[in-house]
Amino acid sequence: MASTGSNSSVRAAEAEAAQVENAAPAEVVVGLTSHNDAATIGAVVHAVQAALETAGRADTARLVLADAGSSDGTREVVRGLVAPPRLIELEYARGATFREMPYHGAPGRATALRGILEAAHQLGARACAVVDANRQAADPACIDLLMTPVLRDGFDYVSPYYARHANEGAMTKGIVYPVFRALYGARLRQPAASEFGCSGRLLSHYLAEPFWEAEHAAAGIDLWLAVAAACGDFLTCEAALGAREVSPRGAPADLSTTLAQVAGALFADLDTRVDGWQRVRGSVEVPMVGTVPALETDGPSLNLDGLVESFRLGSRELRDIWTWVLPPRTIVELRKMSDAPPDRFVFDDRLWATIIYDFAFGYCHPVMPRDHLLRSLTPLYSGWLASFAREMRGAGLAQADERVEQLCLAFEAEKRYLISRWRWPERLR
Template identity: 30%
Template sequence: MIYAEENPSGVSEVDLVVAIPTFNEVANIATVTSQVDIGLTKYYPNLKSAIIVCDNHSMDGTREAFLETKTKNPKIYLSSAPGEKGKGANLRNLFERLITLRPQAVMILEADIRNVQPEWIYNFIEPILRGAGYVTPIYVLHKYESTLSSVVVYPFIRCLYGRRVRQSIAGDCAFGRALIEHFATVPHWSSFVAEKGIDIWMLINALYLRQPVCQTVIGLPKLHRIKDPHAQINRAFVQLVGTLFDLMVPFQDFWMRVKWSKPTILFNADLQEAEVAIPMDVNISRLFETFSRGLDTYRDLLNQVLSVAEMHKLDEIRSMGIQHFNFPSHTWATILFDMAVAYRDAPSDLRPSLLEALLPLYYGKVASYVRKTERMSTQQAEEVVENKCMVFEENKSYLLSRWKGN
């Protein structure tokens, strides 16, 4: 629920909205707001636009910094109640507000991006105005940036819902009017969706409603504030995988019918800018250690969920040691599928422990991916990801069989 709203220009209906979810973003909100304003003014001077900050009741001056930023387009400030946290909670307030604003196109842009360009507004909004229902970006990524997407989210969503959306958890997206009312009724909401699960929740709902999906090529890396990466990934993993598993039940009639996968529309694909991704160091030893330790810590639970053959395979993988470490994609796919079934069948209070037990196995899969691709170019590593996706798709029959209880 919207706890507070400020609408100094008295905006009622608009054509375009760019929304910025925030929590304590005083350092960057003015810059992002200005860039958005320049983009809206430059590319859509004849449409009525609004810039909306949907805030988690920040106490650092985010609200003031936003409202005091000089813009040509009107601004609206929304806030959730004190203590109500999460990007999803922010966007839920936005969806509620969009019902009366009735825009044709809505773009969501994260507040901590340091290199946002006015062109990005066009890159996200234009595909919607040309008929797409949902837009996700293709930023220039290092091969080890967003392994959560490469190893879990991309292959899993692609296998289940049949659409190849490469960077669905990038944090930025756009959608059209057809989705506003659906989002506003918040079907299948959860505490995970209220936080980081919101991005895939929106995408999966869009896919379920058969909205044409477009991937827009940005041609630049996304530079944003570095938080504690380890803590962030652990939380994100639980919330994203929890959301993926949660949504499998209400959408089972859809995903159980889907075979193989299909591409999306591309926008701005002529852009062949050879921007270099941000270099990243990955500590394979630490990933392997986390995997190995987790296998011991969660052995009892894993024994209950995974087959004897899978447990043997995990022990065999560990015994290879770091030099020859290889976690086969087939094993990873069937483990995820078995976990999804166990998660569905578990009482709700036991579900978080299943996600915790899966986390070290994820680190093992990441270690294997890094080992396999360390001498590869980004393009070659991308082919490894594509091949992994095919393994997921080829083994969907196993998931179907387990899901139906065979």
């Protein structure tokens, strides 16, 4: 992510700094990140205001808007609902050009979050909640759940837990959560979510972290914040925020791009935090606040045959690439799976765990361009997803969570394999 400076952007930044410096201290800061969200942001601001009113915090709270240069009147909508000094607008995107469009469609997200956290820090906030402006349904009670555990119960980090159908958020269920949990020992089930709450102590810690300007920060920053909370001496919890429905920002990224960005962000942290994760054994449950609702609608359907076919095609075309990071026994297993009839297509948990660890290792000890490596994971992920979705056909939330729990145990069990490879790397070819 790069920004180009100009006189007007410098002046805007100075004005923004003055806005924060001159503001009275705030107990709570609610940060809104937006990008062309005029259709939804009004309802979100209303919900935030309602949550603050109900909690009696309206007078001691500030709304910090970090807009990524919207052209659809997003900021005007907010200005129509909240006025300074309760509203602080960050000008981080003015004059900026963002090279990378992350899969979630929010360019410059790391800069936006950093601005929100810096503002919260300067205002002396005890709690800061970050809320997405593209929520279709904004419930004040959910927004309150990102703040109250910090203010009332002393938690430092509140991670959202959205109720999702078995097939939804599969990348998180199949890769992000199991790896996060096995490596860092905290059972935060949706650690890359774009909403969270944090304490003043944690946000100070965040601001001292070196990841803000790291490569791929726009895609990885949400996950890295969760990792930093899990690796430090901080109390974490999950908040049941109900079902999450968001308006898509532009055309969705293709699977391969999304997977490369998500897995890349996950793997990028391994090298820098090696002192920590290699010392963690097992994992601990984190408390949950709020109640997980039942899902009323059916989940999205997946083309399972198409996913299996994608896996088979990858097995034929990408086998040579895979041999750079996967050991022979895995390649043989994958060939056998490729030959299996569709109704007997099963991706073993331990095999999946070792594959993800091998890719993580290959990412951190590069043997080929990282983007090529990560994109070659796509057919494997398709195969895993097909297997998972078939098994979860008709399953409810609890059954899906139970299945994910099994998968996580496999990742925990195979962590030794990753450490062993990491400790004494031998090139395969």
